[in-house]
Amino acid sequence: MDKLNRIQFETPDLAALKRRFTVVDLHFHSRFSDGADTVETIVQRARNLGIGVAITDHNAIDGAVEIDRYDDVLSIPGIEITSREGSHVLAYFYRIEDLKRFYKIHIKPHMGPTVMSSVDLDIESIIVAANTHQGVVIFAHPYSAAFTGVCNHSFTEVQLNRLLKMADGVEVINSENLKRWNLKSALLGFNLDRAITGGSDGHSVQQMGNTVTYAACAPNRKDFLDALNQKRAKVMGTESKLLEKIQSNSVKLKTSLNNYPDLVEKNIRYGKSVIQFRTRKVTEKIWACVNDRHLKKAFYFVGGMSFLKINYSILPLLLFSMIT
Structure with a gap:
């Protein structure tokens, strides 16, 4: 067929x-x-x-x-x-x-x-x-x-x-x-x-x-x-x-x-799963940005340890990358 x-x-x-x-x-x-x-x-x-x-x-x-x-x-x-x-x-x-x-x-x-x-x-x-x-x-x-x-x-x-x-x-x-x-x-x-x-x-x-x-x-x-x-x-x-x-x-x-009580319970449960899903996706996108070679320098630690502290001046850039 x-x-x-x-x-x-x-x-x-x-x-x-x-x-x-x-x-x-x-x-x-x-x-x-x-x-x-x-x-x-x-x-x-x-x-x-x-x-x-x-x-x-x-x-x-x-x-x-x-x-x-x-x-x-x-x-x-x-x-x-x-x-x-x-x-x-x-x-x-x-x-x-x-x-x-x-x-x-x-x-x-x-x-x-x-x-x-x-x-x-x-x-x-x-x-x-x-x-x-x-x-x-x-x-x-x-x-x-x-x-x-x-x-x-x-x-x-x-x-x-x-x-x-x-x-x-x-x-x-x-x-x-x-x-x-x-x-x-x-x-x-x-x-x-x-x-x-x-x-x-x-x-x-x-x-x-x-x-x-x-x-x-x-x-x-x-x-x-x-x-x-x-x-x-x-x-x-x-x-x-x-x-x-x-x-x-x-x-x-x-x-x-x-069936209203049952619907309310399922909607609450589903709402939680949606929040968890979107949170996970946002986190994955942030770390994808962190791993980008152009952004690695933005993560540093005073003692020279990389990736442990965010340079807050690039937060607008991170937020923009999350929604694009």
Whole structure:
């Protein structure tokens, strides 16, 4: 497959895509977490569009189980798990029974006080658990606000590289995300050369199909997930329109209010990690300047010991070098 065509930032022409491919919106939310719509409404919208859909509620599978009962709509069993770190992990399964077992054994016993709270499992444990049930693990919106994407300052470079190797792939276009973050996510997906997915991350049915994942395969779960794993799937989509995002965020806000204490705790923890990260980067930049041959003479000690005292007359120069 031509790697350059795997990710396309344009409005999907669903009518044209459906003639040649199996098309699925792989990231959608129902009322069972922070979505606005019932499963019945989601199914009707999918029918009208003629595409498949994965209901990936936060830490809940009721919507995925309910949509599985509709034989006329392709649904991919899935869930979006909020890890202990706060980052979101998408897990898809070949069979609804595998999703049920995964949830019962690994997620439900570790649930927080609300469905939107973090579960008491770190990302690595979630990936390992999903793999035991033939799960396909995807990092949702890897670049996004604060800690919800895995590419954040909570993890060292070594930790992040390890996690990216453990997962099956990344979500490269998320319609709820900002353009600049989607572009970074797409570049990550391109460079990783792993499975890629895209979805509307819709919280109301008007958003369904804004971003889709499609593959030249039979319209069933096994063939579609096989295509995903074999890197034969492509992604096409754009960010949701402003009014759609406003409506979506108003729905999410109602649920998030119940999860306010958990969000405050995670934001404080993430804020500390950002401060530590930036402090480390500033320190590294200062020492890079110190090691520059033009600045070595500025560090001295009265007894002739170099590098132990700063000549404060060059502090403006150091500060300038830190921000340029």
